[in-house]
Amino acid sequence: MIHAYTFDGTNIVFDVNSNQVHVVDEPSFNLIKDYETLAVNELKAKYGPVYGTAVVEEILEEIAELKDKGLLFSADPLAGGITLPEREPMVKALCLHLAHDCNLRCRYCFAGQGDFGGDRGLMPADVGRKALDLLLAASGSRRHVEVDFFGGEPLLNRPVMLELVDYGQVKAREAGKEIKFTLTTNTLLFDLDLQRFVGENNLAVVLSIDGRPGVHDRMRPTPAGKGSYGRVAERVVQFINSPYVGEHYVRGTFTRHNLDFSEDVRHLAELGCRKISVEPVVAGAGTDYALRDEDVPEIMLEYEKLTRFILENHQNGNPIDFFHFNVELEEGPCLAKRLTGCSAGLEYLAVSPQGDLYPCHQFVGRDEYKMGTVFNGAVDKKTAYLFAKAHIYNKNACKNCWAKFNCSGGCHANALAFNNSLLEPYRLGCILARKRLECALYLKVMLNKSYT
Amino acid sequence: MGKHIKTLSGRTLQESMRKGGCGECRTSCQSACKTSCTVGNQACENRNNK
Ligand code: SF4
Ligand code: SF4
Numbered sequence: 001m002i003h004a005y006t007f008d009g010t011n012i013v014f015d016v017n018s019n020q021v022h023v024v025d026e027p028s029f030n031l032i033k034d035y036e037t038l039a040v041n042e043l044k045a046k047y048g049p050v051y052g053t054a055v056v057e058e059i060l061e062e063i064a065e066l067k068d069k070g071l072l073f074s075a076d077p078l079a080g081g082i083t084l085p086e087r088e089p090m091v092k093a094l095c096l097h098l099a100h101d102c103n104l105r106c107r108y109c110f111a112g113q114g115d116f117g118g119d120r121g122l123m124p125a126d127v128g129r130k131a132l133d134l135l136l137a138a139s140g141s142r143r144h145v146e147v148d149f150f151g152g153e154p155l156l157n158r159p160v161m162l163e164l165v166d167y168g169q170v171k172a173r174e175a176g177k178e179i180k181f182t183l184t185t186n187t188l189l190f191d192l193d194l195q196r197f198v199g200e201n202n203l204a205v206v207l208s209i210d211g212r213p214g215v216h217d218r219m220r221p222t223p224a225g226k227g228s229y230g231r232v233a234e235r236v237v238q239f240i241n242s243p244y245v246g247e248h249y250v251r252g253t254f255t256r257h258n259l260d261f262s263e264d265v266r267h268l269a270e271l272g273c274r275k276i277s278v279e280p281v282v283a284g285a286g287t288d289y290a291l292r293d294e295d296v297p298e299i300m301l302e303y304e305k306l307t308r309f310i311l312e313n314h315q316n317g318n319p320i321d322f323f324h325f326n327v328e329l330e331e332g333p334c335l336a337k338r339l340t341g342c343s344a345g346l347e348y349l350a351v352s353p354q355g356d357l358y359p360c361h362q363f364v365g366r367d368e369y370k371m372g373t374v375f376n377g378a379v380d381k382k383t384a385y386l387f388a389k390a391h392i393y394n395k396n397a398c399k400n401c402w403a404k405f406n407c408s409g410g411c412h413a414n415a416l417a418f419n420n421s422l423l424e425p426y427r428l429g430c431i432l433a434r435k436r437l438e439c440a441l442y443l444k445v446m447l448n449k450s451y452t
Numbered sequence: 453m454g455k456h457i458k459t460l461s462g463r464t465l466q467e468s469m470r471k472g473g474c475g476e477c478r479t480s481c482q483s484a485c486k487t488s489c490t491v492g493n494q495a496c497e498n499r500n501n502k
Binding site: 013017018019020021022023024025027028055058059062063065066070071072074077090092093142143144146180329330331332333334335336337338347405444445448 | 454455456457458459460461462463464465466468469474475476477478
């Protein structure tokens with residue numbers, strides 16, 4: 001399977017099964033597109049008169065050579081599909097919901113504006129410690145484990161977070177493991193002391209800001225209905241210029257109200273942000289801000305605009321790392337990792353403030369998906385197996401999709417929300433995922449020294 | 453490198469299969485976003501895989 005497309009005059013042929021990217025001239029582009037449907041003599045007859053017989057023969061030779069090497073029209077790495085054995089989930093990442101409460105009232109919050117449809121609660125330290133014990137035990141032989149402090153707003157439960165970092169580091173050391181913490185925050189409580197703490201303890205940070213003031217304030221008001229942009233932007237700028245800044249992303253959400261979201265990325269870049277993620281809102285059709293099918297053409301053009309902006313910045317020596325345009329070709333993940341992507345319900349679980357386990361943060365509070373508690377330490381195998389089976393070889397849409405080994409099957413929570421099936425991905429999400437991959441591969445080509 | 457077709461060098465999925473599966477890589481929803489994930493953007497943690 002291949003995917004052939006042109007971006008600003010550059011012809012790109014992506015070989016899906018080998019994950020190789022080829023940049024081709026126009027004659028090759030056309031020949032490759034017809035290669036699987038026309039015989040060699042037909043190709044010669046069709047393109048010989050247009051490009052000259054010698055050129056067509058040269059190209060056919062190059063194609064044959066790449067094919068031989070398994071770099072073009074390569075075979076499915078797992079022809080015939082794959083059946084994964086039912087096994088004990090090996091958990092290596094936890095999302096700790098430190099607080100089901102928030103000091104903002106973001107309109108699109110999937111957490112029901114902080115309370116996940118339940119009580120506004122804080123996770124007691126004891127639950128957090130038990131969760132970390134479970135992670136260190138359930139990760140088996142794996143050395144790297146991850147913990148994300150999430151909410152609501154996790155900094156509403158600051159003392160517990162501080163305690164858990166300390167506890168986790170000690171326990172991980174004892175177990176011979178490396179633990180990596182990430183804090184996702186709306187920044188309002190991210191004061192200088194916390195910034196120092198984050199720097200000294202090497203926490204990764206995700207800071208939420210949507211972009212331009214009007215865009216941000218419309219979707220991220222305070223409980224009193226006021227805008228939060230001013231305070232948030234100040235914090236973001238303070239942190240990214242502080243000596244404590246390490247691994248981080250400044251992230252925002254775009255909705256139907258800012259389909260021109262490349263302007264928001266530009267705004268964040270102007271604030272000095274260099275590691276940016278701005279991503280599509282996921283919301284039910286009943287809201288005024290949900291993305292609609294009719295918005296797709298505009299979003300596609302916007303991603304192209306954004307691609308040019310990112311490229312310009314790279315070429316001017318001021319690179320921006322846009323999260324969704326990163327694609328790793330040289331040292332990318334292995335095939336096993338690409339089958340199920342986020343590995344929610346298998347390797348990644350979320351923990352509610354009360355200590356209940358769920359497949360991921362999007363499932364917290366949904367009883368039918370509860371997978372146990374941190375207190376008994378056992379993770380429900382049945383649910384895990386449901387998620388294990390939801391891999392790209394079992395989803396019809398993914399089987400025939402050229403993006404499958406990079407997208408890895410999309411988001412389970414979205415598939416359920418929109419199609420009520422783990423095996424049927426959210427169509428609009430797919431369209432955007434494929435577009436982003438086109439942009440990402442194009443950037444990869446343009447920033448590769450041998451092509452520019 | 454061909455005259456008409458230029459290939460960006462990268463690890464093929466077939467190669468990754470032979471040595472991969474160690475599971476030391478990061479889970480994806482952790483890195484930046486919490487509502488959508490991409491996997492292809494991650495680096496393999498296992499330096500011996502190459
Ligand atoms: S874009 Fe959609 S169809 Fe393609 S792999 Fe991802 S989830 Fe599957
Ligand atoms: S199911 Fe969706 S929201 Fe949950 S971890 Fe996976 S990609 Fe993220």
